[in-house]
Amino acid sequence: MKQHLKIIQLIDSLTPGGAEMMAVNIANALAEEGMQSHICATRLEGDLKLKIAANVGYLFLNKKRTIDFKAIRQLRIYIKQHQITIIHAHSSSYFLGFIMKLLNPKLRLIWHDHFGMSEALDPRPKFPLVWISRFFNATISVNTLLLEWNQHYLKVAKNVYLQNFANFNPQEIKQTELKGDEGKRIVCLANLRPQKDHLNLLKAFCIVQKVRSDWTLHLVGMDFLDAYSEKIKAYIKEHGLVNHVFLYGSCSDTSNVLAQATIGVLASSSEGLPVALLEYGLMQLPVVTTNVGECGKVIFNEQNGLVVIKENEFVVAEALEVLIKDESKRNIFGTELYEHIKVHYSKEAYTQQLIGIYCDAN
Incomplete structure (x- = not known):
């Protein structure tokens, strides 16, 4: 069944960060499994673009505002063209994923919660996330505190904790030389x-x-x-x-x-x-x-x-x-x-x- 899955990762940018690195790692790992894997940077490109594997489909929207009709149209065309079945939205990109699901209810929408301030969740904004969550097919949390928050507030039947993983690009080009003495x-x-x-x-x-x-x-x-x-x-x-x-x-x-x-x-x-x-x-x-x-x-x-x-x-x-x-x-x-x-x-x-x-x- 997995070979019929066609997944796109949605992430705001490809500037280095934990959520961004995970989106790229996931896209690459799925492609290694022989699946049709894609990644879409919605607002900004960045250094992580260099780490996207050659067999991963890539789209950059250059989204300028929360509701950007040009970006929405471009992503909708890409999803239809590549027959995407699952949108895996990371962090705040859930909103664009939600719009795509409104336009095509057959899409499955997975939200990946990478919220970095998990030690202070009380003031975390709940709107529009809680309302939109009823359109999620599942949520993934990167730690147990986020999982508990999602289980309590979100309108989702399936909430899962899935710990991160790390992976280095074997094609990485060495370019940074650290200062200071070796070994210190x-x-x-x-x-x-x-x-x-x-x-x-x-x-x-x-x-x-x-x-x-x-x-x-x-x-x-x-x-x-x-x-x-x-x-x-x-x-x-x-x-x-x-x-x-x-x-x-x-x-x-x-x-x-x-x-x-x-x-x-x-x-x-x-x-x-x-x-x-x-x-x-x-x-x-x-x-x-x-x-x-x-x-x-x-x-x-x-x-x-x-x-x-x-x-x-x-x-x-x-x-x-x-x-x-x-x-x-x-x-x-x-x-x-x-x-x-x-x-x-x-x-x-x-x-x-x-x-x-x-x-x-x-």
Whole structure:
């Protein structure tokens, strides 16, 4: 039955981020299974376009407003032309998926909830999501907090928790060269958004750097050139870290970046299930992470990494120091995390579960 499924992933942009990376990974994985797989970027293209496999159909709408008749018409024609049967809408792209289902009720609409502020769901806007949810055939949540929220508020019979997976593009072109000394680099793979709490990480690194002046911190992720970004840059300058902390923006050669790193870190105040943690694991990096979202289900403290409380620079600094001074522990944690990711967060297991969701969604 799966061979009759023809799926399109809907995502607002292809700028690097967790939801965007998952949309591309899913499209590629489905194509590897021999299915007719497509992906549509509705508003913006970006570096992730380079990671879309050659056998995945691609459409860019250049959507300018919430209801853009030209984009709606273009997507409707594409869906009809390729006989799409399932729309897999990620995050806010559910609205365009809803419009497509109004125009063709036979389409199955799956909504994938990647909401990053899962630690603070009370103020989450419910309109128009709750009303539109009656048109969803199923929802997929990236952590259990989101699953519980969806089960409580949405008008959907089938709500599923499906953990993320990570996968590197074997055709990746190496282009990023990290600064600093080899073997003494800490990397944080996260877009510059407040919930990623780079300021907490910078405070922690400031403590570490006073006794480990030869170590460097590398921030890799989209810079939105906003007030939060300015705070990060101001902190780096004011605390004399210009030659020790480096910002790279978004990088499409993720595995190459991580291959040059020594320690992976996330100091987030809120998360879903960050793909960055899985990518650290695939590259056998030892990890320090805050205990938010599903992070504690990926990293088991003192077994395959170190898990600390959020919004406390002292515990982050202490954990980094533990890994910096103990190469043997770094190697053990990196190996253990790699094995854990391969067993529990594999592309193959994820794809089969997803295909089951598609087939069961009526």
